[in-house]
């Protein structure tokens with residue numbers, strides 16, 4: 001076991017049974033002209049974590065540990081997108097409509113690609129998820145079970161939406177979850193702070209939180 005100094009107390013994980021999950025570091029949320037911007041958000045905040053996420057990826061890649069990338073993505077016919085989700089898609093453009101990087105949140109469109117600096121490498125798992133959480137309608141639980149994964153380390157965007165939802169889904173499925181706090185970001189700093197508090201409250205009701213430096217020190 002490797003032990004990381006974390007909140008609310010030390011997080012121990014077994015190498016080989018631990019996967020990194022990078023949530024939705026796609027152009028739709030991080031670059032101007034995508035879904036995040038269409039919702040009225042300042043997307044500049046999110047790009048700031050790219051170097052930290054890259055550093056976290058390096059920890060796992062250098063050791064050959066499993067890496068999962070997710071994208072929030074719908075089929076081109078939107079058959080996997082509830083009408084309620086489209087209706088609440090913000091004032092400017094809705095899911096499936098054409099923006100500066102192609103159709104918003106549609107698989108295969110330019111905006112749906114993970115940003116170049118964090119592009120998946122051969123052998124890494126990439127899943128398209130129609131929901132906010134990574135387990136809904138993706139089959140990822142079965143994939144992780146097949147690999148013997150028991151522990152998940154989380155990064156990505158946005159902290160209180162897709163990251164938190166995925167962590168809670170993972171928690172309910174028995175995974176021990178660590179969020180790397182400087183490798184996740186929200187359009188709303190107060191929501192990120194609240195999410196971190198919610199995760200670690202009540203003795204780690206959802207999981208653990210630590211900075212990248214603590215993980216790097218633990219594996220050194």
Ligand code: TIU
Pocket residue numbers: 023024029036039072132157158159161162163187
């Ligand atoms: N809007 C927002 O904060 N997030 C999302 O819609 N999706 C993800 O968090 N990936």
